[in-house]
Amino acid sequence: MTALWITLAAIGVLLLLLLLLLLVGNAKLRITCNQKVTVAIAVFGFSFRLFPRKQEQEEAASRNLARCRNPERVLRKELRRQRREIAKARKKKQKAAKKAARKQAKKEQKKALASTQPKPNLIDNLSMISALVQKLYEMTRGKLKVRVRKMHISVATGDAAKTAILYGAVLQSASYLLQLIQTHFIEIERKPGAMEIFADYLSDRSHVDIDLVFRIRLIRAARIAIGMLRAYDCEKDLALAKAKQREELKKAEAEAKQRKKKEK
Numbered sequence: 001m002t003a004l005w006i007t008l009a010a011i012g013v014l015l016l017l018l019l020l021l022l023l024v025g026n027a028k029l030r031i032t033c034n035q036k037v038t039v040a041i042a043v044f045g046f047s048f049r050l051f052p053r054k055q056e057q058e059e060a061a062s063r064n065l066a067r068c069r070n071p072e073r074v075l076r077k078e079l080r081r082q083r084r085e086i087a088k089a090r091k092k093k094q095k096a097a098k099k100a101a102r103k104q105a106k107k108e109q110k111k112a113l114a115s116t117q118p119k120p121n122l123i124d125n126l127s128m129i130s131a132l133v134q135k136l137y138e139m140t141r142g143k144l145k146v147r148v149r150k151m152h153i154s155v156a157t158g159d160a161a162k163t164a165i166l167y168g169a170v171l172q173s174a175s176y177l178l179q180l181i182q183t184h185f186i187e188i189e190r191k192p193g194a195m196e197i198f199a200d201y202l203s204d205r206s207h208v209d210i211d212l213v214f215r216i217r218l219i220r221a222a223r224i225a226i227g228m229l230r231a232y233d234c235e236k237d238l239a240l241a242k243a244k245q246r247e248e249l250k251k252a253e254a255e256a257k258q259r260k261k262k263e264k
Helices: 002-024 071-115 122-140 160-184 218-263
Strands: 026-033 037-043 046-051 145-155 188-190 195-199 207-217
Touching: 026 218, 122 218, 145 160, 160 188, 160 195, 207 218
Parallel strands: 145 188, 145 195
Antiparallel strands: 026 037, 026 207, 037 046, 145 207
């Protein structure tokens, strides 16, 4: 009995801790651009890179082979590691093939089910997208914090006239985007000198160094996700109902035409 109470107390403490982290914790999305774009998300202090995916690290054995004391041992170790990697890749490929087969079967079932139902037209789809964007705007307004850690854009083309034209276009676009975020979402956090856009008439290549952080409370993110899922279900049902109503009207019109022909 005592062990049961201890287990229940431990589960309760874990649930309370999880609830506390959900209420206090933040989710961060970081976008950096310096020769290449990197997107990462951080939750509870753990960071996960979304784009690009992690590439395999370069092998250190070949670099240290010349200075190691026992190169044969290093080679044997490397061969064993390669065999393990090949076996893992083979298993991963088999799992991926099975998963793809299951997905294909589900797709075929969905297509067979969708063929029997009326499909929304372009106007219905655009209306649904517009409603979802409006809902997202209402739910995220004032809740998403944007921090500009660095935004240094150097505009250069090698030609002074082209550089001036491109600089004006980039400056106008960046100003419009920042004003849109500040007006409709939230004030942008930045330090003095963190944002600079300038024309470099001496260089022939543009350079971009951007580091943006989007932050939101986890409880708010969960509410937004649940609200958007519900809104999507409602808008999808509404679009399907409109399509079904149009299909019924078409059938009624076709039947009326056939009756008129028979009467004549």
